C-alpha cells in the first residue's frame with residue numbers, strides 16, 4: 239500500500255510542488271498522469287525514498303519512509319520496492335544474470351540463481367541470461383529491467399514512463415508483464431505516464 243499526505247517538495251526558492259493526498263491499496267494498480275513538468279517523476283522518487291519530502295508523510299509498502307535513513311532506506315528499497323525507469327539503467331558490460339545478482343546483493347538477500355532463472359523463464363528471457371546487456375535489443379533490455387524490479391518480490395512496483403521509448407508491440411508486452419507480475423506478488427503497481435496507450439488500461443488514476 240502507498241499513501242501520500244500533505245506532501246510538498248521544494249527544489250529551490252522558485253520551485254515548490256504540492257501533491258494531492260492519495261492512497262493506493264495493497265495489490266491495486268494506478269497511474270500518475272499530468273503534463274510535462276507537473277511533478278510525476280518527483281512523486282515517484284518520493285515514493286521510492288530517492289528524495290525526502292520538504293513536508294508531509296510518504297508511506298510505501300506500509301512504511302513511513304522518513305523513519306528510514308541512508309543505508310536502511312537503500313536496503314528497504316531493494317527488498318520491497320521495484321523500480322522501472324524510462325531507460326533500463328542496467329550495467330551494460332555485465333551479463334543479464336550478473337545485473338540480477340547485483341539486485342539481490344544490494345537488498346542484502348542471499349544469492350539465488352534459481353530465482354533468477356525462474357523470473358527470466360516467466361518473462362521469456364531464459365536464452366538471454368548469459369548475454370551482455372549491450373547485446374540486448376531495447377525491448378529485451380526493458381524486460382530485463384522489469385525482471386530486476388520484480389526479482390525480490392517487492393510489495394510496490396513504481397514505473398516511470400516505462401513504455402515511452404517502445405513501439406506498440408513492445409509497449410503492449412511490457413504493460414502485460416507489469417500487470418501480470420504485480421498480480422502474482424499482489425504488489426501495488428504505480429505507473430507515471432502521458433502515454434495514451436497506457437491511460438486506457440488503468441481506470442484508477444491520479445491527475446497532477
Ligand SMILES: Nc1ncnc2c1ncn2[C@@H]1O[C@H](COP(=O)(O)OP(=O)(O)OP(=O)(O)O)[C@@H](O)[C@H]1O
Nearest residue numbers: 249250253272273274275276277278279280281432
Ligand atoms: N533537480 C531539479 N532541480 C530543479 N528543478 C527541478 C529538478 N528536477 C525537476 N525539477 C522541476 O520540478 C518540476 C517537476 O519535474 P518532474 O520531473 O517531476 O516532472 P514530470 O511531470 O515528471 O515531467 P515530464 O513528464 O516532462 O518528465 C519541473 O518544473 C522541473 O523543471
